[in-house]
Amino acid sequence: MNNDFTAALGRAMEHTRAGNPAEATRLIQAALTGAPAPAPAPAPAPAAKAKAAPPAPSVKPGAKAPIEDAEIISETPPRRGPMAGFAMPSGLGQGGVDLQQMLGKLGAMSPQGLNGLPQGLTGLPQGLPGSGKTPAIPEGACYETRHFTSKHGARDYRLFVPSSLPDGPKGLILMLHGCTQNPDDFACGTDMNSHAERHGLILVYPHQSRAHNAQGCWNWFRPEDQRAASGEAALLAALAREVRAEFAVPEGAVYAAGLSAGGAMAATLAATHPELFGAVGVHSGLPHGAAHDMPSAFAAMRGQPNGSITKTQGSVRMIIFHGSADATVHPSNAKALFASTGAGAHGKPRRETGTTKANRSWSRDIVKTPDGKVVVEAWTITGAGHAWSGGSPDGSFTDPSGPDASAEMVRFFMG
Structure with missing residues (x-):
């Protein structure tokens, strides 16, 4: 500078x-x-x-x-x-x-x-302070605070378990909040607990405290946190494995979803742990490897990546949401995410368009394998900014105008 x-x-x-x-x-x-x-x-x-x-x-x-x-x-x-x-x-x-x-x-x-001010004041700044609210919990469901420790570090997390799992859980979603948010705030804003209750899903909301980043951001831009065997990527994968084993979640039914810095970390998990995650949802995030330090992170947020974007491997599917008017993370990052999946090898995407009840226009590009399996969906929400699409105003950084990113991610994960 x-x-x-x-x-x-x-x-x-x-x-x-x-x-x-x-x-x-x-x-x-x-x-x-x-x-x-x-x-x-x-x-x-x-x-x-x-x-x-x-x-x-x-x-x-x-x-x-x-x-x-x-x-x-x-x-x-x-x-x-x-x-x-x-x-x-x-x-x-x-x-x-x-x-x-x-x-x-x-x-x-x-x-x-x-x-x-100290270097690294914030990783991927965004949004409003956490709402301070606790999400409503369906009768009989469990929503508790836990602590996880591994050789890669330790984090508190919120665990949501539906009120009834007669045939066992259908899947597990690792929910990665954005900067300045916390698990309760993210649960309120995404209303993901309601979807998990209906579909029999376990939810894990890790908490990135300000002890690990001054603004509570996942450190998606640091090389030590972008590797399979070290840092936050390894920590989050280990947490997902432990909860998966505890609840006997089926193989291939572990997913990750995140907003902004959390979305960028979800993309990193797809690249570093393709054997664990069956699919990821990236909302207003960036591709893995788009940055390697603070200056390159800020450049990537402006749509000028100078890192080495890494393509995902294996069978990790991805659903992407991004607002066309996002002034915090440039919409070009959604295109880079799409390219990082290697979906182009399956042919030209099919485009669909629509309008929500709140008169919000959207488009999505869909790529399928020859046998009809959807491998990537990229949603562009016209006029939307840096906020969770279709989210609840009870949480921070949400845009209730839709479409409902939470519902679409659950559909994509279970499809």
């Missing part, structure tokens, strides 16, 4: 702390596009009885910022829903975004961080 860019971000943070998000947005827009910063907007006159804001704590060169600056992006949660936060200008996103989270992710690009 050049000095001008770093300086622009520093000025943006100063304006944010001073309560002037509009000017901070203008500075970010100029920094992202490489254009000269727009002329500053005139500062409003202070209110007659307003108290002066306390000065921001100074940070010596090379020193870390206070812990509250490093890990608390926003003490006051922004408004909930797809339009949370203030609206961004053209070119900076649609649907609004919390500015301080935007600054946090931009700061993580710098080797020193923004204003001295």
Whole structure:
């Protein structure tokens, strides 16, 4: 990152702390596009009885910022829903975004961080803070917190077991939340528990805490977490194996689904553990190998991958969802995911189109094997941003307009 860019971000943070998000947005827009910063907007006159804001704590060169600056992006949660936060200008996103989270992710690009914040402040920043809600549990079903430990690390996780499994579970889905989310928030937003109850599925919601990434992101961009025998990919595969063995889940009926950073990690699991996962669902994510460090991760999110995308192997099928107006993870990543499956070897995809009851248009490209087995579905939701399609407003980062990604993923997994 050049000095001008770093300086622009520093000025943006100063304006944010001073309560002037509009000017901070203008500075970010100029920094992202490489254009000269727009002329500053005139500062409003202070209110007659307003108290002066306390000065921001100074940070010596090379020193870390206070812990509250490093890990608390926003003490006051922004408004909930797809339009949370203030609206961004053209070119900076649609649907609004919390500015301080935007600054946090931009700061993580710098080797020193923004204003001295520690490197790796965030992996794949996105969305709103976790909703703080607990999903409704069907009568007789189990939804409990557990802890898993392996040689690759340890994580807490939520386990959902349907109220009735007369013939045993039909499958297991590893549900990988996005940044700033948590298992309960993700369960609320996707409403996947309801689908699991109907279809006899075990759900595992691993928790990526801020002890492992400052924004709770799965570290999809780090080489040590992209390998079959180490890091988070190995940890998540080991967790899936343990729960599969406990509940006697049939072979080939273990799946993974994720949003954003979680979607990117689901794609990594398809590439690193094709013998374990029968299919994966990637919502607003990126292909395995699209990045190898923080700068390349941010480039990949902009649609400029400079990593080495790895094709999936074996028989891992993939269903992909991406909004055409996603300003956090560029929609070109969905095309790269599609290509990574090697589906082109089966011929040209068939395209279908439709419109939801909420008047949201969509298209999907379907590729089948010669014997009629669907190996990849790629859904593009027109006008949708960085949010779980068809999700519930009870969770963060959802777009209730549909189509219902949860229902379609379950159908795809069990098809």
